[in-house]
Amino acid sequence: MTQIVWGWSERLRSNYAPMDETHKEFVTLCAALSEDQADTFLTRLDALIAHSIDHFEQENQWMLETGFPPAACHQREHDTVLEVMIEVRRRVESGEADLGQRLAEEMPLWFEHHVDTMDNMLAQFMVKEALTTVPAIAPAEL
Numbered sequence: 529m530t531q532i533v534w535g536w537s538e539r540l541r542s543n544y545a546p547m548d549e550t551h552k553e554f555v556t557l558c559a560a561l562s563e564d565q566a567d568t569f570l571t572r573l574d575a576l577i578a579h580s581i582d583h584f585e586q587e588n589q590w591m592l593e594t595g596f597p598p599a600a601c602h603q604r605e606h607d608t609v610l611e612v613m614i615e616v617r618r619r620v621e622s623g624e625a626d627l628g629q630r631l632a633e634e635m636p637l638w639f640e641h642h643v644d645t646m647d648n649m650l651a652q653f654m655v656k657e658a659l660t661t662v663p664a665i666a667p668a669e670l
């Protein structure tokens with residue numbers, strides 16, 4: 529049986545390159561959760577959690593700097609998924625290994641939905657903001 533391995537694809541690309549770089553890293557760490565090696569699962573999950581803290585903080589900062597209107601909603605999604613990852617970590621450590629498997633299956637679905645909605649909207653907003661805040665060149669300077 530061929531196992532389908534989830535990974536980066538063009539469908540995940542936004543129009544903001546710094547966001548895509550972070551998302552490629554997220555996808556690599558997230559896909560690694562599916563590796564069939566129980567003894568290293570918590571280490572791989574810790575890496576994803578550490579990345580996600582910085583990743584979400586960076587986007588929260590971008591939202592703050594640009595005045596992104598649905599910032600609270602986007603931030604709440606970050607907080608919720610981070611809480612889920614931390615809770616699953618705690619329970620896997622207590623012996624509920626099957627929950628780790630569930631998380632490995634669910635995270636790609638969550639991420640694709642999050643990119644399609646929140647992150648793409650933020651990327652578009654930031655690109656638009658950057659275009660409208662570029663200082664105009666006075667004709668005398670040309």
Ligand SMILES: [Fe+2]
Nearest residue numbers: 551583587647
């Ligand atoms: Fe993101």
Ligand SMILES: [Fe+2]
Nearest residue numbers: 587642646647
């Ligand atoms: Fe996000």
